[in-house]
Amino acid sequence: MNINITAIERYIRLFGLPAFLMILGLVGMAFFSSKAPATDIASAVFASVVRLLFPASAGLTIAAALWLAWNCWQLHRWECGDLQGGCDRCGGVMSHKDGRYGAYSVCKMCGGKREGWH
Numbered sequence: 001m002n003i004n005i006t007a008i009e010r011y012i013r014l015f016g017l018p019a020f021l022m023i024l025g026l027v028g029m030a031f032f033s034s035k036a037p038a039t040d041i042a043s044a045v046f047a048s049v050v051r052l053l054f055p056a057s058a059g060l061t062i063a064a065a066l067w068l069a070w071n072c073w074q075l076h077r078w079e080c081g082d083l084q085g086g087c088d089r090c091g092g093v094m095s096h097k098d099g100r101y102g103a104y105s106v107c108k109m110c111g112g113k114r115e116g117w118h
């Protein structure tokens, strides 16, 4: 059995947060889509909050789905060697960070670090 830990880490790094946000949005949509009849003031207030939160959840789901698709596209281009990123090791896209010792970049594909922003 051959499990590529680096690849799993890469998938988590690329797809973990968008997938989490998408699930959050879907749960929100399912939760806020229930239409209980407003019988008292509390449920009437809740109903008007739900009217705002449902499109917010839907928007979050769509945004997360687009982000996920974008990361899939980036990964595909990287696997084909078309991605011109700042990483010395693999040519992946780097995310810019500020550390204790100044600016540095972390590769989104292989996790390699470099000084400065690339």
Ligand SMILES: [Zn+2]
Pocket: 087, 088, 089, 090, 091, 092, 107, 108, 109, 110, 111, 112
């Ligand atoms: Zn890299």
